[in-house]
Amino acid sequence: MTEAFAPRVHTARASSWSKLFDCAYSWEGEHILGMRKAAGLRAHLGTSIHASTAAFDAGRLPGAEPISALDAADVFVDTLRNPDRDVDFKQDGLSVDDAERIGLSLHAMYCSEISPRFAFHSVEQQLTPLEIDCGGGQVVRLTGSMDRARVARHPDGVVIPDVKTGTRVIADGVAQTKGRSAQLGTYQLMYEHTEGVPTVGGQILALSTSSRPAAAVSRIWDAKRVMVGTEDQPGLIQIAAGMFRTGLFPPNPSSPLCSAKYCARWNTCHFKEED
Ligand code: SF4
Numbered sequence: 001m002t003e004a005f006a007p008r009v010h011t012a013r014a015s016s017w018s019k020l021f022d023c024a025y026s027w028e029g030e031h032i033l034g035m036r037k038a039a040g041l042r043a044h045l046g047t048s049i050h051a052s053t054a055a056f057d058a059g060r061l062p063g064a065e066p067i068s069a070l071d072a073a074d075v076f077v078d079t080l081r082n083p084d085r086d087v088d089f090k091q092d093g094l095s096v097d098d099a100e101r102i103g104l105s106l107h108a109m110y111c112s113e114i115s116p117r118f119a120f121h122s123v124e125q126q127l128t129p130l131e132i133d134c135g136g137g138q139v140v141r142l143t144g145s146m147d148r149a150r151v152a153r154h155p156d157g158v159v160i161p162d163v164k165t166g167t168r169v170i171a172d173g174v175a176q177t178k179g180r181s182a183q184l185g186t187y188q189l190m191y192e193h194t195e196g197v198p199t200v201g202g203q204i205l206a207l208s209t210s211s212r213p214a215a216a217v218s219r220i221w222d223a224k225r226v227m228v229g230t231e232d233q234p235g236l237i238q239i240a241a242g243m244f245r246t247g248l249f250p251p252n253p254s255s256p257l258c259s260a261k262y263c264a265r266w267n268t269c270h271f272k273e274e275d
Helices: 014-020 024-031 041-058 069-081 096-117 181-195 224-228 236-246
Strands: 008-013 120-123 130-135 138-143 150-154 157-166 199-208 214-217
Touching: 008 014, 014 024, 014 138, 014 181, 014 236, 041 069, 041 096, 041 120, 041 157, 069 096, 096 199, 096 214, 130 181, 130 236, 138 236, 157 181, 181 199, 181 224, 224 236
Parallel strands: 008 138, 157 199
Antiparallel strands: 120 150, 130 138, 150 157, 199 214
């Protein structure tokens, strides 16, 4: 009689999944080997804006107690000045006061110009775990919430708008969608798995944390397409399954995130092309 082997289950946060397709070697270091690095102040500024805009949007959900933009701004200041994780305040050449000025300006723009354009169903919704059978006895279980994303009503169905911050999220006044399909496609798939209803696509709500704060909303696009592929072409899920099945996570020294600032594996990685 053949003995049945239990599959090896890798649990990964859905919100980390897109980084697997940027530099898989870095993703393995952080999410399988447990390597960590402190966030820079600009990244922490983004986290703080996410917290305050999420508080504001949660107050706009059906039946919720509204929260004013002014009260939600307190969430921003509190998160910025009292981080609950390691933050390297010297890394980005940005003072906390400047970060606060930029963040408050973006928070006000978001609450007055962007949020009112949407009818939200949920904010940072908890998702039902989704298991991907990679073959070879390896299973990936995606878990967690739709970190930083919302679910919104649209005439054609449900859309997943995702708040993105950073200095390059807007170019020539246009919210950038390049490189966002893995994240939004994962959220589309997991939302459909959780709620059993189809989604129309993803959308980027871009907040630029440069010294000239700006906000923009992208077009809606079907991000799920690149995750599932077609009859003739593999999707990213199939490619990810190959990595887990073989244990080979390829490096990407050409990644824009290949730097000591962003990569937790930087110090020990022999694939990087600069010291
Ligand atoms: S240093 Fe560059 S190539 Fe190496 S793991 Fe980090 S991002 Fe990838």
